[in-house]
Amino acid sequence: MMHHHLIANFKMNLLDSEIRSYISKLSQSSVLRKKRPDHLHIGFAPSFPYLQSCRDQLTHTLAPLDLYAQNISEASQGAHTGEVSAQQILDCGARGSIIGHSERRSIYHETPETLVKKINILKHLKMRAIYCLGEETSDLSDRDLDYLLKDQVKILKDFPPTQLIVAYEPQWAIGTGRDAAPQHIHKVSTYIRQHLDTAFGSVEAAGIPILYGGSVNARNLSSILDLDHISGALVGSASLEFDHFNTLIELFIDANL
Numbered sequence: 001m002m003h004h005h006l007i008a009n010f011k012m013n014l015l016d017s018e019i020r021s022y023i024s025k026l027s028q029s030s031v032l033r034k035k036r037p038d039h040l041h042i043g044f045a046p047s048f049p050y051l052q053s054c055r056d057q058l059t060h061t062l063a064p065l066d067l068y069a070q071n072i073s074e075a076s077q078g079a080h081t082g083e084v085s086a087q088q089i090l091d092c093g094a095r096g097s098i099i100g101h102s103e104r105r106s107i108y109h110e111t112p113e114t115l116v117k118k119i120n121i122l123k124h125l126k127m128r129a130i131y132c133l134g135e136e137t138s139d140l141s142d143r144d145l146d147y148l149l150k151d152q153v154k155i156l157k158d159f160p161p162t163q164l165i166v167a168y169e170p171q172w173a174i175g176t177g178r179d180a181a182p183q184h185i186h187k188v189s190t191y192i193r194q195h196l197d198t199a200f201g202s203v204e205a206a207g208i209p210i211l212y213g214g215s216v217n218a219r220n221l222s223s224i225l226d227l228d229h230i231s232g233a234l235v236g237s238a239s240l241e242f243d244h245f246n247t248l249i250e251l252f253i254d255a256n257l
């Protein structure tokens with residue numbers, strides 16, 4: 001059975017008291033207490049300083065939520081002032097990390113070589129990678145788009161497929177309020193699925209969830225979840241307000257995935 005994920009990326013937003021109140025409301029939410037099949041997962045990625053308190057709060061409330069980091073260091077330990085290792089986020093309760101978010105690629109110049117190092121560290125620690133890929137502009141030809149995605153998927157080939165979640169996040173749709181049209185998401189997710197089949201073999205690749213991210217909100221989530229190759233969403237801005245994300249959870253559970 002394919003696993004589906006709805007994951008909130010808080011980015012560099014919210015303070016300790018706000019996150020505590022968010023998690024507390026979330027863990028008491030009637031939506032979350034509704035009967036939910038085991039293959040539907042809800043997760044969130046707060047900033048590093050709050051991972052541990054989220055973990056403690058979740059343990060206390062027994063809320064079935066997945067905790068992720070937004071990034072990890074490309075080094076596994078040692079003299080890397082200001083960096084945070086995968087082992088440290090694991091120790092703080094995260095089960096994996098977002099890797100290759102477009103903001104990391106564009107603002108912090110992360111290269112495929114950097115991403116391979118991060119992916120290898122997660123692989124050895126048996127942690128999940130939520131690997132983001134996608135195009136920068138909306139005017140790429142189909143051929144160039146396919147070529148780009150092939151290149152972005154290629155670096156995953158040695159990563160265990162059971163630890164992998166792929167997030168298709170067109171950079172032009174992130175934080176812009178300009179979501180990609182369902183036809184476009186369908187076309188791109190078909191390309192991604194084909195490249196995953198090539199990299200892992202179709203049997204292994206069949207279990208890798210492909211999420212969509214880019215201005216997801218309560219208006220567009222259901223039509224995105226209807227698409228054949230899409231198994232959930234990575235949500236930025238619309239996850240910051242508890243009420244809005246709670247509505248997205250409701251739509252996600254009601255989508256009968």
Ligand code: PEP
Pocket residue numbers: 009169173174175176177213214215216234235236237238
């Ligand atoms: C993201 O940053 O991963 C994202 C999808 O952001 P937004 O939903 O704000 O476009």
